[in-house]
Amino acid sequence: xxxxxxxxxxxxxxxxxxxSRELIIQTAIEILDSGGExxxxxxxxxxxxxxxxxxxxxxxxxxxxxxxxxADDVITGVLSGAVTDADxxxxxxxxxxxxxxxxDAHPWVGAEFSRQPWRPALLDFYESIGRLLDALDVxxxxxxxxxxxLVNYVLGVxxxxxxxxxxxxxxxxxxxxxxxxxxxRWAQIDPGRYPFVHAAATHLGEHDDREQFLLGVDIFLAGxxxxx
Amino acid sequence: xxxxxxxxxxxxxxxxxxxSRELIIQTAIEILDSGGExxxxxxxxxxxxxxxxxxxxxxxxxxxxxxxxxADDVITGVLSGAVTDADxxxxxxxxxxxxxxxxDAHPWVGAEFSRQPWRPALLDFYESIGRLLDALDVxxxxxxxxxxxLVNYVLGVxxxxxxxxxxxxxxxxxxxxxxxxxxxRWAQIDPGRYPFVHAAATHLGEHDDREQFLLGVDIFLAGxxxxx
DNA sequence: ACCTGAACACCGTTCAAGT
DNA sequence: ACCTGAACACCGTTCAAGT
Numbered sequence: 001x002x003x004x005x006x007x008x009x010x011x012x013x014x015x016x017x018x019x020s021r022e023l024i025i026q027t028a029i030e031i032l033d034s035g036g037e038x039x040x041x042x043x044x045x046x047x048x049x050x051x052x053x054x055x056x057x058x059x060x061x062x063x064x065x066x067x068x069x070x071a072d073d074v075i076t077g078v079l080s081g082a083v084t085d086a087d088x089x090x091x092x093x094x095x096x097x098x099x100x101x102x103x104d105a106h107p108w109v110g111a112e113f114s115r116q117p118w119r120p121a122l123l124d125f126y127e128s129i130g131r132l133l134d135a136l137d138v139x140x141x142x143x144x145x146x147x148x149x150l151v152n153y154v155l156g157v158x159x160x161x162x163x164x165x166x167x168x169x170x171x172x173x174x175x176x177x178x179x180x181x182x183x184x185r186w187a188q189i190d191p192g193r194y195p196f197v198h199a200a201a202t203h204l205g206e207h208d209d210r211e212q213f214l215l216g217v218d219i220f221l222a223g224x225x226x227x228x
Numbered sequence: 229x230x231x232x233x234x235x236x237x238x239x240x241x242x243x244x245x246x247x248s249r250e251l252i253i254q255t256a257i258e259i260l261d262s263g264g265e266x267x268x269x270x271x272x273x274x275x276x277x278x279x280x281x282x283x284x285x286x287x288x289x290x291x292x293x294x295x296x297x298x299a300d301d302v303i304t305g306v307l308s309g310a311v312t313d314a315d316x317x318x319x320x321x322x323x324x325x326x327x328x329x330x331x332d333a334h335p336w337v338g339a340e341f342s343r344q345p346w347r348p349a350l351l352d353f354y355e356s357i358g359r360l361l362d363a364l365d366v367x368x369x370x371x372x373x374x375x376x377x378l379v380n381y382v383l384g385v386x387x388x389x390x391x392x393x394x395x396x397x398x399x400x401x402x403x404x405x406x407x408x409x410x411x412x413r414w415a416q417i418d419p420g421r422y423p424f425v426h427a428a429a430t431h432l433g434e435h436d437d438r439e440q441f442l443l444g445v446d447i448f449l450a451g452x453x454x455x456x
Numbered sequence: 457a458c459c460t461g462a463a464c465a466c467c468g469t470t471c472a473a474g475t
Numbered sequence: 476a477c478c479t480g481a482a483c484a485c486c487g488t489t490c491a492a493g494t
Contacts, residue, residue: 018458042487052460053488059458063487114342114384115391118410123417123425130424142443143424144431149381149444156342156384163343182346189351196358196371197351203372215370216377223451246477270468280479281469287477291468 019051021059028070036169037108071112072121078102079124088135089221095128096154096217103158107165110158117155137228146224157213179205247279249287256298264397265336299340300349306330307352316363317449323356324382324445331386335393338386345383365456374452385441
């Protein structure tokens with residue numbers, strides 16, 4: 001016997017969509033995207049969903065479950081869109097760039113996967129890398145280690161992006177002035193003791209994170225070619 | 229007028245070394261090494277040093293200052309010991325391995341530097357890398373990006389080591405059974421859909437983190453050689 | 457089954473008060 | 476100057492109680 005909604009029409013019928021795991025996770029993603037990892041608190045979630053703590057814990061094991069699932073959700077679509085019909089080198093670059101862009105747009109995802117690189121959501125990523133290395137004639141044993149190294153590189157960049165985003169979210173300076181500050185600080189470094197670091201400060205202002213990332217991937221691919 | 233210590237001899241003269249920034253940081257390092265990042269709380273520090281909160285905040289700005297300085301302290305000696313008289317390739321491998329071993333011994337240091345890769349304590353590291361790339365005839369512009377990529381790789385591995393250590397510290401399973409569990413979980417992955425990942429599970433048990441790290445460095449150096 | 461919200465056991469940090 | 480420790484403003488998580 002389903003009860004009729006006897007009081008459903010009192011007041012403006014506040015949408016009746018009850019709480020669900022999916023809704024909680026989507027809301028968490030919104031909070032994370034707009035305010036960063038620090039902004040996602042259970043309190044913030046209860047307010048945004050106008051519910052209580054217990055309601056959330058009924059659908060979600062704990063906060064780390066919430067964060068991990070949110071990260072999975074963001075990354076899943078990105079990786080499924082990867083096309084692998086191009087030549088292996090191009091496909092690998094595309095794959096790495098796809099992950100870079102997704103993490104660049106959602107830095108908290110980078111922090112999460114750098115903590116938990118073995119999440120099932122990354123399975124397709126590993127599998128694609130492995131197959132592409134195969135296509136590049138990398139021997140089986142080396143393929144495993146090479147894939148690991150490449151993933152470490154990608155997630156290393158991811159973690160740094162996340163750290164940068166956290167720093168920017170904390171202060172009220174924007175990216176440009178942040179880089180400016182960093183550049184001037186680096187420029188003050190003693191050129192006698194640290195000639196390379198001092199010279200590097202020159203390039204800091206004009207450098208593009210995405211391009212630098214891609215150059216790293218290229219170095220990697222060139223190195224992998226020697227394993228054949 | 230310096231007061232004479234009139235009551236200094238009452239009871240066993242409990243060593244008179246008063247609190248200092250250095251003592252606080254050394255104690256923090258001990259706590260971090262034995263219990264991981266989670267174990268370092270202000271409470272734990274006050275107990276271990278038998279003092280109050282204010283005493284600590286008198287010598288240290290806040291907890292992140294404490295963590296950063298502790299990480300600096302651990303890494304400083306390691307990098308100053310690096311010898312650079314070997315051929316550049318060997319020296320680079322040695323440098324990377326030195327950082328790997330230090331972070332392997334103190335995983336929380338890896339987490340910290342992956343969050344703050346521009347700490348002054350890493351200056352010598354960057355400088356050495358830059359000079360060695362110079363010795364390898366890498367053009368100046370590419371040298372900057374190549375150094376960044378290499379650092380990203382090293383710190384990416386560092387972050388993963390830290391994450392693994394955190395996971396092991398949390399559970400009561402040791403490293404061997406942890407790898408065992410991971411291997412069996414990976415082996416259950418559908419070999420039809422994920423042939424590479426499934427095959428990789430075979431190597432998981434016999435693989436050595438340090439060796440895999442070094443192979444990554446070698447791939448990198450081989451790739452860098454093509455930039456000449 | 458699904459939800460509420462007070463309560464609990466923690467955090468880092470501050471600050472009036474002591475010596 | 477250096478230290479004490481109660482107090483504050485937060486956390487994540489639990490759980491008796493409601494529907």
